Structures are given as structure tokens and as C-alpha cells.
Amino acid sequence: xxxxxxxxxxxxxxxxxxxxxxxxxxxxxxxxxxxxxxxxxxxxxxxxxxxxxxxxxxxxxxxxxxxxxxxxxxxxxxxxxxxxxxxxxxxxxxxxxxxxxxxxxxxxxxxxxxxxxxxxxxxxxxxxxxxxxxxxxxxxxxxxxxxxxxxxxxxxxxxxxxxxxxxxxxxxxxxxxxxxxxxxxxxxxxxxxxxxxxxxxxxxxxxxxxxxxxxxxxxxxxxxxxxxxxxxxxxxxxxxxxxxxx
Amino acid sequence: xxxxxxxxxxxxxxxxxxxxxxxxxxxxxxxxxxxxxxxxxxxxxxxxxxxxxxxxxxxxxxxxxxxxxxxxxxxxxxxxxxxxxxxxxxxxxxxxxxxxxxxxxxxxxxxxxxxxxxxxxxxxxxx
Numbered sequence: 001x002x003x004x005x006x007x008x009x010x011x012x013x014x015x016x017x018x019x020x021x022x023x024x025x026x027x028x029x030x031x032x033x034x035x036x037x038x039x040x041x042x043x044x045x046x047x048x049x050x051x052x053x054x055x056x057x058x059x060x061x062x063x064x065x066x067x068x069x070x071x072x073x074x075x076x077x078x079x080x081x082x083x084x085x086x087x088x089x090x091x092x093x094x095x096x097x098x099x100x101x102x103x104x105x106x107x108x109x110x111x112x113x114x115x116x117x118x119x120x121x122x123x124x125x126x127x128x129x130x131x132x133x134x135x136x137x138x139x140x141x142x143x144x145x146x147x148x149x150x151x152x153x154x155x156x157x158x159x160x161x162x163x164x165x166x167x168x169x170x171x172x173x174x175x176x177x178x179x180x181x182x183x184x185x186x187x188x189x190x191x192x193x194x195x196x197x198x199x200x201x202x203x204x205x206x207x208x209x210x211x212x213x214x215x216x217x218x219x220x221x222x223x224x225x226x227x228x229x230x231x232x233x234x235x236x237x238x239x240x241x242x243x244x245x246x
Numbered sequence: 247x248x249x250x251x252x253x254x255x256x257x258x259x260x261x262x263x264x265x266x267x268x269x270x271x272x273x274x275x276x277x278x279x280x281x282x283x284x285x286x287x288x289x290x291x292x293x294x295x296x297x298x299x300x301x302x303x304x305x306x307x308x309x310x311x312x313x314x315x316x317x318x319x320x321x322x323x324x325x326x327x328x329x330x331x332x333x334x335x336x337x338x339x340x341x342x343x344x345x346x347x348x349x350x351x352x353x354x355x356x357x358x359x360x361x362x363x364x365x366x367x368x369x370x371x372x373x
Contacts, residue, residue, distance in 0.1 A: 010350045017346035083336050090340035091347065101348040104303040120312070124319045127344065131337045132329055139333075150330030210328035235249070 001040040007052065008036040010060050015063040019088055021072040029067030035059040053103075059094075060102040066093060090134045096178055097130050097197075110195060126201045129208075133158075133173050152243070157207050159239035164219055164227040165200050166237030168193065174238070192222040304349045312349075315339050 009023075012032035016023035023029055039055035067073055073088070098107040106123040113119070121125040136151040160168055171177040171185075179197065199217045207214045219227040236244075304312065320338035323329050329337050 006352075007350075010302065010352045013351040014349055017351060018343045018345075060348075083339060086336045087339035087343055090336065091343035094340065094344040095347075098344075100346055104348050106302075106304060106345075110301075121315060124312075124315055124341065125323065127341045128316070128320055128323055128337055129328065131340045131344075132333065134340075135330075135333050135337055150332070151300070154330075197356045205323075205328060224322040233328060 001036060004051065004055070005033070008032045008055075010054065011059045012063040012066075013106055013231075015060065015067055018091070019067055019073075020084070021070070022065055022190075023142045026070035026072040027064045027066045028070075031062040032059050035062035053065045056104065057102040064092060070156075085140070086135075089138065090131050093134045093173075093176070094127065094130060096176065097134070098127060099178070107197065107198070110191075122202075125205055126198060129201045129205050133169065133204075134143065137173050154208065155239055156243050157204060159237065159243045160207075161200065161203075161216055161237065162216060162219055162227060162229045163234050163237040164223060165196070165217065167230060167234075168196065169200065170238040172197065172202060185229075186223070188222055188226065192220060196220055196223060250358070265329065306349055306352070309346070309349050312345055314341050 008021075009029060010216070013023045016020075016026065016028050019183045021028070035058050036055060039051075039058050041111040043051055043054055045051075071240050073090060095101055097194060107126055108123045132154065136154050140151055156164060161169070170184060171182050172179065177185075180190050183193045186193075194220075196217075199220075203214060203217045213240035316338055320329065320334060320341075324331065324334045
């Protein structure tokens with residue numbers, strides 16, 4: 001465990017650096033070490049996964065949780081700007097929407113086509129669209145009227161999606177469910193949810209940047225049975241309802 | 247004329263002597279040559295299909311470049327109307343924070359799990 005101590009501390013420091021916090025004063029160091037101890041006890045070498053690959057997500061999660069509970073997180077409302085505070089909240093949610101980030105990876109597409117820079121930029125665009133949806137969720141209800149109009153545009157686009165896609169966005173962004181939870185609720189592979197989420201973000205990106213109507217994404221075969229079930233039980237998606245109410 | 251099963255009764259095996267006569271083995275000479283791969287239709291070339299990606303960690307060296315890319319992409323998306331004007335700064339900052347918090351403060355050059363396996367030590371017992 002000692003050989004991984006510095007590495008675990010480095011994870012805590014990177015979280016503190018990004019959120020402009022003090023990794024020791026705000027208790028990120030202790031949380032990271034506790035998570036390291038927990039992981040070293042539960043680690044099963046027989047599974048063939050390298051220890052760091054196994055432990056990194058958990059240590060990162062422990063560090064971010066400690067940061068969010070710390071005085072430093074609350075302190076931001078008085079000392080730092082409103083933008084900084086809002087950005088922190090959104091970025092904290094991005095870790096649940098793009099869990100690859102906790103492992104130090106960009107949420108790249110599953111398959112590679114050879115153009116590395118294009119793939120990195122696509123991942124960044126997905127992150128930006130994801131962050132925009134989180135901002136919309138946080139802003140609806142509290143934002144001034146001019147901002148509400150912008151959110152309405154985004155939400156209207158989401159409302160055009162199939163009910164299953166609307167439900168997916170609703171569960172992940174509005175209810176804060178992880179993709180794994182959504183997948184297990186739907187009794188399907190997590191990869192189906194992760195890949196479908198990326199398809200939806202790509203469509204949103206295209207759809208928002210043009211006035212033309214873009215054909216909405218089809219439901220992938222692995223989710224069709226859920227889509228059919230939802231169509232039978234739901235008359236309209238959560239966002240469609242929302243748009244018709246506003 | 248076809249014989250009916252009932253025409254002649256089977257009276258048992260008379261002798262096994264015929265089984266001893268094994269024909270001489272002959273070399274197999276009629277194997278068709280292997281057709282060139284080009285003749286196989288329907289398989290797409292590697293450039294047309296995506297290859298499965300190996301996972302790749304973001305590094306401290308590319309941090310600045312990634313943060314710069316976020317600015318560039320946010321600008322583009324703001325111009326094309328994807329990001330609401332009031333939210334451009336917050337959204338870009340949030341993505342920068344998320345990426346920055348995922349890049350370790352130190353170089354990830356040491357991977358004890360791999361290094362020790364290479365040197366023959368059993369790392370698994372230490373965990």
C-alpha cells in the first residue's frame with residue numbers, strides 16, 4: 001500500500017488543483033488515503049486487474065466527495081465568483097456522467113478511426129454538450145427569463161428524441177443516476193447505455209448548431225425492447241411534457 | 247427389384263477375414279490450391295471499420311493543449327448556438343475543471359504493477 005501512497009495523494013492534489021482548494025486543509029488527503037486502504041483490502045489480484053486500474057476511480061471519487069463536503073467548497077460562495085462556484089458544481093456532476101474521467105481518460109468513442117486530434121475534439125465537444133445540459137438542469141427554475149429561453153431551446157431539442165432517449169437523459173442528468181444503474185434497471189449491458197448516450201450527444205450537437213431538422217437517432221438493437229416497453233407505458237417523454245407545460 | 251428386409255434373414259456374421267484386407271494408402275493429391283484473399287468478397291478493409299480503442303490516460307504534458315482545445319471548441323459551439331451566450335464561460339470552465347481534476351499532478355511514469363511483473367516479482371502478494 002505504501003508504494004501507492006504518493007500516487008493516491010497525487011489524485012487528491014489534482015482534484016484540489018482543479019477546484020482551487022487546499023488538498024490538506026480541505027481533507028482530500030485523508031479521504032484519498034482512506035480510499036487507498038479500503039481498496040488495498042478489497043483488491044483481488046486473482047481477477048487480473050492492475051491495482052491502480054482498480055483503485056483510481058474510487059480514490060478520485062473519495063477525493064471529490066471530501067472536497068464537496070469540505071468548508072472550502074462552501075467557502076467559495078463568498079470568496080470566489082459565481083461563475084467559479086457554478087462551474088465546480090457542473091464539473092462535479094460531469095464525473096458521474098462521464099465516469100472515464102475519474103480514471104484519467106477522455107470519454108472517447110469506443111472505436112478509433114485514426115485521427116487522434118479529431119477524436120479528442122469530439123470527446124471535448126461531448127463534454128461541453130453534457131455540461132450545457134447540466135447547466136440547463138441547474139438553471140431551469142432559477143435562471144432569469146433571457147436564460148430560460150436558451151434552456152428552452154436545448155430542452156425542446158431533447159424533447160424531439162424518442163421516449164427512451166428522453167428517459168435516459170432524464171435519469172442521468174435530472175435524477176443523477178449512473179449509467180450502470182440505468183443499465184441494470186433496464187436489464188441491459190452498461191455499454192449499450194454509454195454508447196447510446198454518446199450518440200444522443202452527437203445528435204444534440206448537430207441539431208443545436210443548425211436550423212435544419214436532423215434525423216433523430218435510432219434506438220440501438222440492445223435497447224429496442226426497453227423502447228417498446230416505454231412506448232406502451234408512456235404517452236410522451238419527460239422533456240416533451242416539460243416543453244408542453246412551459 | 248428391391249429386396250425386402252424380410253426376404254432373407256440375417257444369420258449372423260460368418261467370418262471376419264475380409265476386414266484384414268486393407269487397401270494400400272494413396273497420397274492425397276487433389277487438394278485445391280488456396281484462393282487469394284482478394285477473391286473473398288464482403289469483408290471491408292481495415293480503414294473502413296473502426297478499430298477497438300485501447301484506453302489512454304491524459305498526461306500532464308498535454309494538459310495545456312487540452313485546456314486550449316476546450317476554449318477553441320467552446321468558441322465554435324458558442325458561435326453555432328450550441329451553448330447559450332450566458333453560459334459559455336461557466337460551461338467551458340466546468341469542462342476544464344473536470345479534465346484538470348482527472349490529470350494527475352505528477353507524471354504517471356511509474357506503474358508498479360507492470361514494472362514488478364517485468365522484473366519477476368510477485369506484486370499481488372503485496373496488495
